[in-house]
Amino acid sequence: MAERVVVVGADAAGMSAASQALRTAKASGRDLEVVAVDRGHWTSYSACGIPYWIAGDVDGPHGLVARTPDEHRANGIDVRMLTEAVEIDLDARWVEVHDTPAGRRQRLGFDHLVLATGAEPVRPDLPGSDADGIFGVQTLDDGAAVIDHLATRPERAVVVGAGYIGVEMAEAMARRGLAVTVVDQAPEPMTTLDADLGQQVHEAMEGMGIDVVTNASVEGFDTGDDGRVRAVVTSAGTFTADVVVLGMGVRPATSLAKAAGLPLGEYGGIRVDERLRVPEHDGVWSAGDCVESYHRILRDWRHVPLGTHANKQGRVLGTNLGGGDAAFPGMVGTAISKVCDLEIARTGLGEDEAADAGFDAVAVTIQSTTRAGYFPGAAPMTLKMLAERSSGRMLGAQIVGREGSAMRIDGCALALWNDMSVADLAMTDLSYAPPFSPVWDPIQIAARKLADTM
């Protein structure tokens, strides 16, 4: 008889796991039956694409869906949309689900449970924070709600939080013609970068007319009699708003897991081993934005909700669940984005992170260009690199620059991954031709300068 797998959450991690489990099971002769439930309308989509949908760059929501429920069904997965998992009994081995349209509850027994419940936007516990017109942006359904609201022709947007989602959404709103204010409690936007690089993001945002208010904390939301948000009240003043976007980060959506008695980590995420099993809970697996991931440089766990990890983890989980053998080796904190005309990327540790983790780090920041200096289109880029003083081991890198800058972060990420010293990195065989880089690639200029300080 087939073993039954219940997957909770049908986005990247859940459906990668489901698909890969069936594929692997087929090869290994294992008999699996897979049911996937999700409370939303969409499977396997690119949440990272939502700001570009809202900006009007891409067609949504269908254009952001990599594989529809019907396509998954054609592959043998019993996908049930608008179906919310509401309770799990790990001893009795069932998940109770609520079929929203039918208003019906049902218990699904399982041999294996895959928790892929994702993350949810942080909502401040402040007066008015549930008013109409205040949106988190995490799911396609969230994106659709913003798009619907934009049809009411709001004129002023306030974005709370200047992380990736915040700055991308601020740009999207500005490009839709709204007057946009971004409020953040940090001294500069984009705190995944050190402040000296974050300042360039600040300038780029102002350059496209976005009002950036830093060192300001949100104190509440003014709401009209119609229940709609009117303004955001902050320590730096009150900002009128017809629409508010919450970009205060996300946290693992693990209330279901917690209620079921699964242990959570320091950041509220589910802790899994490298095969994506929940330790000491046989047959329970988890992947994606609801888990914590191992940070190879910090040698500790962090919550890093990114599609790239979700897809890889889902695949690894599915391989193991299907009878194969795979491991998710952790991450090094790589991220990339584009804000206005600036490309932004980072990997490893920033200065504060390195200090907090007890590293004695040395940093250099260099100015270079995306192409040979004399080549048409050569554009400025700033690259900051950190290394451990005692060993010379690279600890992290950050890039802010114009088109053609940011993908260099992959070279830095692979150097980190392999524990390379900056002296060694400076002498590696990276590509060079005038349309692509200066003869000393910016990575190698920075690595060389760092090595020279040691």
Next chain:
Amino acid sequence: MAERVVVVGADAAGMSAASQALRTAKASGRDLEVVAVDRGHWTSYSACGIPYWIAGDVDGPHGLVARTPDEHRANGIDVRMLTEAVEIDLDARWVEVHDTPAGRRQRLGFDHLVLATGAEPVRPDLPGSDADGIFGVQTLDDGAAVIDHLATRPERAVVVGAGYIGVEMAEAMARRGLAVTVVDQAPEPMTTLDADLGQQVHEAMEGMGIDVVTNASVEGFDTGDDGRVRAVVTSAGTFTADVVVLGMGVRPATSLAKAAGLPLGEYGGIRVDERLRVPEHDGVWSAGDCVESYHRILRDWRHVPLGTHANKQGRVLGTNLGGGDAAFPGMVGTAISKVCDLEIARTGLGEDEAADAGFDAVAVTIQSTTRAGYFPGAAPMTLKMLAERSSGRMLGAQIVGREGSAMRIDGCALALWNDMSVADLAMTDLSYAPPFSPVWDPIQIAARKLADTM
């Protein structure tokens, strides 16, 4: 008393060595006097920029010069231009130089000799190959000669050889409005790529109106009574030409070294150790296009004349000569270029190279996109990757694609450098955001597919 260093050749390797030697000597308290001689007009220039100068993209020759003779002199180097080294006596420790404008010879004694004589274009030993209007393209003086010739308004160009220089010069000539034919003896242009990828280069060249004649060998050059080239005679027919560019590769310019009794390697290059010393010849050093470099994957020596190696080797040589300690760790065969609208890159071994070297290699070729498939500007790219069947170790990668494709080769080069397996590479933490890549980066799709075959 100061030790005297004579540097022969004042381009990237020679002048990097000279500058770094003085810098290091100053720090280490060593007293060096540096004389650099060169038969040409220019120091420290970007030869890679010559095709773009000829195309009209960049201003030459001055725009391609990173540091002029006077700038080097201001840094304390006695630079002597238009001064050709004609003989070396390693026992008596002098270099005889010929000051061309003065018509005078002089012997320069040395304590240390740095040979940075570069490479010279291969000229076929065929009838008419010295005719006017036939150009190699290796030095700024060569570039200036081509520019002068173009002022005579030639209409038809034939490029012999479809390697990097050949295809770049073909494009440059086409963009200058000449009718261009490229002749190569291989089945496809760009034999640093496997033929299946070279075919895309072939199509891109034809797409911009360049006539590409493959499987054809040159048999001679028809010359007019005025001594100027009229046509290129090949096994596939005779092609009219008002100007001919030789893109048949270069060889190390080592006749001086050979005459002095220095041992040369299999490819005619000077063999140096990783500190850039010529073994068993105390005080004799060499770097740049005149040396052979260690190929880390082949575990053997090759002649790979590229500015990136020349600069690194020059710097390493200078550090050691100045009393410091540095090593050039070899290379892995990384190269990048742009032909018409195609970006091209490669690192490590191609299929034939891997087979010749005795590797049992598996290859996959994938089609992917430069950005998330739904993102505006997502452009097609082809990535081919090779791994060793027994170990899964990555052996090489090749990329052909539209804008935003080719720099991914640096990730592949660093994976190679660190002896990563394709299974490990597939799970590394590379960057992802829709404007930059699909959620599985093409590198990781290829690595994963290769790993799946093992």
